[in-house]
Amino acid sequence: MSRRAWVRLDNASNMFLAARSEIDPKVFRVGAEMDHEVDPQLLQEALEAIYDRYRLYHAVLRRGVFWYYLQDSDLRPRVTADELPPCAPIYQADRRTLLFRVTYHERRINLEVFHALSDGTGALWFLADLLTVYVRLRYPDRDRSLGQGADAAAPRSDADRALADPPPPDDVAEPVHELTTDSFAYYFLRRRRRRRRRHRPDPWETRAAFSSEAPPTPLAVEDSVRGPTAAARVHRVRGTRTPDSRTRVVELTMPASQVLDLARAEEVALTMYLTGVFFESVRRSSGGLGSARTLAASVPVNLRQFFPSTSARNFFATTRVEHTYGEGPDDLGAVCRQLERDFRSAATPESLERKLRRFIRFERMPALRVVPRPLKDVILGLVNRSSNRGLSVAVSNLGRVSLPEPAAAHVRRLLFQVSAVRPQFCAISHAGLLTVSFTSPYLETDHVREFARILTAAGVDVTVAAARVTEQELAEAESAKVER
Amino acid sequence: MRRCADCDVDVEGTWDLCPLCEAPVTRTSGAGEPTANPWPDVPLRYSRRRLLRALLLTSIGVTLATFAVQLLITPGIPGLGVLRSVWLGVAALWLVVLMAVRKRRNLAKSTVYFVLLVGLVSVYWDYLLGWSGWSVTYVVPILCGSSILALVLIVRVMRIEVGEHVVYSGLTVLLGLTPLVFLLLGWVTTPLPSALCGALSLAALGMLQLTEVRHELAKRLHV
Numbered sequence: 001m002s003r004r005a006w007v008r009l010d011n012a013s014n015m016f017l018a019a020r021s022e023i024d025p026k027v028f029r030v031g032a033e034m035d036h037e038v039d040p041q042l043l044q045e046a047l048e049a050i051y052d053r054y055r056l057y058h059a060v061l062r063r064g065v066f067w068y069y070l071q072d073s074d075l076r077p078r079v080t081a082d083e084l085p086p087c088a089p090i091y092q093a094d095r096r097t098l099l100f101r102v103t104y105h106e107r108r109i110n111l112e113v114f115h116a117l118s119d120g121t122g123a124l125w126f127l128a129d130l131l132t133v134y135v136r137l138r139y140p141d142r143d144r145s146l147g148q149g150a151d152a153a154a155p156r157s158d159a160d161r162a163l164a165d166p167p168p169p170d171d172v173a174e175p176v177h178e179l180t181t182d183s184f185a186y187y188f189l190r191r192r193r194r195r196r197r198r199h200r201p202d203p204w205e206t207r208a209a210f211s212s213e214a215p216p217t218p219l220a221v222e223d224s225v226r227g228p229t230a231a232a233r234v235h236r237v238r239g240t241r242t243p244d245s246r247t248r249v250v251e252l253t254m255p256a257s258q259v260l261d262l263a264r265a266e267e268v269a270l271t272m273y274l275t276g277v278f279f280e281s282v283r284r285s286s287g288g289l290g291s292a293r294t295l296a297a298s299v300p301v302n303l304r305q306f307f308p309s310t311s312a313r314n315f316f317a318t319t320r321v322e323h324t325y326g327e328g329p330d331d332l333g334a335v336c337r338q339l340e341r342d343f344r345s346a347a348t349p350e351s352l353e354r355k356l357r358r359f360i361r362f363e364r365m366p367a368l369r370v371v372p373r374p375l376k377d378v379i380l381g382l383v384n385r386s387s388n389r390g391l392s393v394a395v396s397n398l399g400r401v402s403l404p405e406p407a408a409a410h411v412r413r414l415l416f417q418v419s420a421v422r423p424q425f426c427a428i429s430h431a432g433l434l435t436v437s438f439t440s441p442y443l444e445t446d447h448v449r450e451f452a453r454i455l456t457a458a459g460v461d462v463t464v465a466a467a468r469v470t471e472q473e474l475a476e477a478e479s480a481k482v483e484r
Numbered sequence: 485m486r487r488c489a490d491c492d493v494d495v496e497g498t499w500d501l502c503p504l505c506e507a508p509v510t511r512t513s514g515a516g517e518p519t520a521n522p523w524p525d526v527p528l529r530y531s532r533r534r535l536l537r538a539l540l541l542t543s544i545g546v547t548l549a550t551f552a553v554q555l556l557i558t559p560g561i562p563g564l565g566v567l568r569s570v571w572l573g574v575a576a577l578w579l580v581v582l583m584a585v586r587k588r589r590n591l592a593k594s595t596v597y598f599v600l601l602v603g604l605v606s607v608y609w610d611y612l613l614g615w616s617g618w619s620v621t622y623v624v625p626i627l628c629g630s631s632i633l634a635l636v637l638i639v640r641v642m643r644i645e646v647g648e649h650v651v652y653s654g655l656t657v658l659l660g661l662t663p664l665v666f667l668l669l670g671w672v673t674t675p676l677p678s679a680l681c682g683a684l685s686l687a688a689l690g691m692l693q694l695t696e697v698r699h700e701l702a703k704r705l706h707v
Contacts, residue, residue: 033522
């Protein structure tokens with residue numbers, strides 16, 4: 001008899017489950033805009049071709065008495081038209097459904113993932129694989145020119161010649177992403193055993209320990225190192241909820257080089273430059289910060305850069321950066337440089353590891369482990385809510401992505417969005433184009449306007465794309481359709 | 485492509501007003517033709533979940549309250565017995581329907597809930613009517629016995645995976661052993677139904693795949 005494989009969730013994922021709500025279902029989207037209209041049939045074929053390599057993506061989420069867990073399933077994914085609002089809820093308790101969806105709309109291919117399953121980096125691997133196979137299917141004659149078929153069609157253009165590069169090896173020999181790979185456990189267990197030989201190795205505890213310790217979510221729990229006094233002064237962005245609680249998305253696309261030049265001029269990295277601009281735009285659009293003069297952002301750090309891992313599951317830690325206006329230089333450059341200093345000191349392997357270990361001690365408390373799951377959800381939800389009070393915004397940067405050929409040549413830009421409980425931006429760049437997607441539970445886009453204006457004033461060419469959210473905006477689209 | 489002069493940005497899609505500042509956009513390149521909107525226009529959808537949840541909780545609350553109110557009524561008032569039985573029957577039926585709808589995705593689980601719910605209601609009913617033992621003598625054994633038989637059939641016919649039902653089947657079988665306890669304590673007036681149900685449960689217990697039960701329990705109870 002074949003039993004279904006299962007694996008417990010790490011703590012980040014548990015936090016996502018406790019923190020999810022109607023306005024923030026903890027879903028993120030990574031997508032690609034192609035240079036042609038997407039063929040859903042071929043996309044489906046590509047999805048089926050890669051699906052078996054990603055055991056993790058077969059998983060459904062189930063509820064145990066004390067914890068949630070992921071369990072393998074026989075479900076198969078279907079590519080669908082993009083008919084739901086961006087980052088619409090995926091996980092529904094009691095329904096055994098896959099924890100991701102692949103959709104298409106005109107030129108766009110979207111992968112939406114429930115955050116308990118995977119993080120941005122993990123999902124990006126899946127997307128890169130999907131795009132590679134899809135483009136091969138879409139342009140089969142060019143594939144043959146790669147030497148895989150007998151009929152070697154001569155490349156017809158520069159683009160074709162660009163395609164003639166052999167595919168990188170990882171494209172085919174991608175490691176199978178097993179359901180059980182848990183990098184937290186992997187890194188934690190080895191060190192822990194070495195340090196504490198006397199401790200009886202209880203397989204459950206050891207497996208549980210670090211995995212449960214996964215750091216708080218980039219959107220949710222924050223480290224309260226700075227204490228309640230800091231939290232009390234933190235400015236929180238408020239606004240009008242969208243009519244049906246969908247996520248408000250506004251994308252800004254710009255040449256990456258122009259923004260990089262600006263960041264270099266201030267001697268900071270891109271993420272902190274954008275964060276600095278974000279702070280400034282929130283300040284400008286707030287109409288006066290009042291007494292809450294501190295702006296704080298949560299910034300996730302991909303742990304794979306410090307602890308090599310091929311796990312597609314959550315493997316990140318969050319750091320928090322803040323700036324208090326009115327206490328020293330507040331010009332953009334100074335703010336960015338201060339954020340950069342703070343971020344650099346927080347995002348070292350040592351300090352991240354310290355932080356993770358602190359969580360472990362908390363998590364290992366037997367009293368907490370035996371609390372029934374529904375109660376845990378309430379407790380974690382409260383923890384999450386209290387830490388939310390110390391945050392104004394969140395930022396997340398997946399960085400520069402180089403897709404394997406032949407996919408790279410057919411992808412115009414990559415996109416990245418996260419459902420958000422507070423204004424947030426997610427950045428990703430590909431082929432020289434940086435897309436910064438703002439998501440928010442509120443209708444207001446004033447901070448995005450200020451963000452765009454700061455950049456355009458500095459000479460950056462910005463293009464805006466937005467999803468319609470209000471009744472009025474949707475009606476406007478209807479009338480535009482009728483006119484045509 | 486359209487352009488917002490105030491924000492100095494290009495606007496993708498068919499926006500007449502700038503999505504950032506709501507100023508009218510101008511049509512620039514491509515003879516003013518808008519580019520396709522990269523985002524689909526998704527009509528507004530309102531979720532009724534919150535309303536349904538409120539209705540559900542209210543109706544459960546009202547039902548439980550009517551059960552509690554029964555305690556205040558002394559038996560023996562002429563003409564009230566029928567009304568009371570009808571009311572208890574309706575309330576119990578409503579609870580069963582709610583439970584069946586909510587747990588419809590897992591038949592084994594809903595069987596356990598069904599046995600517990602109907603068993604408890606009938607014992608309470610019996611108590612309200614002055615305790616003659618009909619609930620533990622007849623209702624509970626028949627309920628448990630028939631649930632075990634039903635589960636055996638359902639699992640076969642619907643080909644439910646072992647892991648999916650084994651915990652709930654196990655619970656149903658355990659519940660099926662309770663009439664034996666009633667029998668031993670001498671709470672029953674006629675021993676036959678309890679004895680039959682007990683025998684059936686013991687037989688079913690023998691059929692349970694204990695390694696599977698252990699595996700499932702380890703999974704669901706991991707701390």
